[in-house]
Amino acid sequence: MYKVLIVEDEEMIRKGLNYTYDWIGANCVVVGEAKNGKEGLEKIEELEPDIVLVDINMPVMNGITMLENSMDKHIYSAIIISGYDEFDYAKSAIKLGVSEYLLKPVDEKQLFEALDRAKDEVELKKKYKIVKDKLEDLEDIEDVEVLRGDFINKDFKGSKHVMDMIKYVEENYSEKICLNDMVELTGMSDTYLNQKFKEETSYTFNEFVNRYRIQKSINIMKIGGGKIYTIASDVGFSNYRYFISVFKKYTNSTPGEFLEYFRNK
Numbered sequence: 001m002y003k004v005l006i007v008e009d010e011e012m013i014r015k016g017l018n019y020t021y022d023w024i025g026a027n028c029v030v031v032g033e034a035k036n037g038k039e040g041l042e043k044i045e046e047l048e049p050d051i052v053l054v055d056i057n058m059p060v061m062n063g064i065t066m067l068e069n070s071m072d073k074h075i076y077s078a079i080i081i082s083g084y085d086e087f088d089y090a091k092s093a094i095k096l097g098v099s100e101y102l103l104k105p106v107d108e109k110q111l112f113e114a115l116d117r118a119k120d121e122v123e124l125k126k127k128y129k130i131v132k133d134k135l136e137d138l139e140d141i142e143d144v145e146v147l148r149g150d151f152i153n154k155d156f157k158g159s160k161h162v163m164d165m166i167k168y169v170e171e172n173y174s175e176k177i178c179l180n181d182m183v184e185l186t187g188m189s190d191t192y193l194n195q196k197f198k199e200e201t202s203y204t205f206n207e208f209v210n211r212y213r214i215q216k217s218i219n220i221m222k223i224g225g226g227k228i229y230t231i232a233s234d235v236g237f238s239n240y241r242y243f244i245s246v247f248k249k250y251t252n253s254t255p256g257e258f259l260e261y262f263r264n265k
Contacts, residue, residue: 002119003031005049007040007066008081009058013104017053017081021108026115037061044070051118056082067096075125077118081106146250147215148202158200161186165197165205169212174236179205213237214250221258228255 004023008014018030031047034040038061040054054063067078078096083104099121100114150156156166165182179190182205186193197205213235220231232243232255247255 002028002050002115002122003047004028004051004053004115005032005034005040005043005047005076006030007034007037007043007052007054007058007063009035009055011035013055017106021111026112027119028115037063037066040066041070044074044076048074049076050122051115052076052078053081054078056080064096067098071096075122075129077121077125079111079114079118144218144251144253146218147208147211151201151212152215156201159196161188161193162197162200165193166201166208169209173209173213173216174234176238177209177236209236210246211250214247217243217247217255218251218258221255221262224263228259231255 001024006014006017008017014033014035018033023030028051031049032043034043036058037054040052040063041061043049044052052067054066056063063080063082070076071078078098079100079102080098081102081104099118102110102114148156151166157163158166164186168182168185169177179194182188182193183190188196194205197203197208201208203211216235217231220226220234228244229240232240235243237243237246244255247253247258251258
């Protein structure tokens, strides 16, 4: 059920709204009342309502000020109820994103129609918040370090064998790569090469290949990218699900979340 808060300074109207209408039939429950905007703010903080019915003209703090001080901080839909059919009030309410503006006495049919629209709106707000929180969790997403900066900026300097291995990855990352390729390239044993590579770069060879590919995929996403499965293929992952698994391992996020972030920048 959707939680409703009623903010109205006239007790008779407030109680009438609470006890006259079939809230259960509207899939709602009144969780609280407030007699002015200041109390309304406190109740919004305490009760976290989904829908707020609020009068405009109230003592201590009016409805518009209450909305201005809470709509950016809390997720709810607001329905203005007022005895004052004044366009200025309506304009203020619209700017704040109020879903409905009803005149007293409130007609039950109009109220229930307004509640239906408010419910749809609050669901959209909640979905948006989930997406927004996910993106905010990817703090400094553009600076996620999958591969050390000296490799990205080509500042790394190592032994000839290790540099040859890195160059091979840079030129062939979109193809199948394995350590045996490096054995053929350098004439050295796989045990020696892996040990030497780890010693100089801090990565095993296979880890470096995966990190390099994921970094390349992020670079593609930054400039618009395409479908996740095509990006995976372009950077050398033949298995789409494995790409997602490796991507999440090194970024703590999914490729879809990265794509969404860069597309909405």
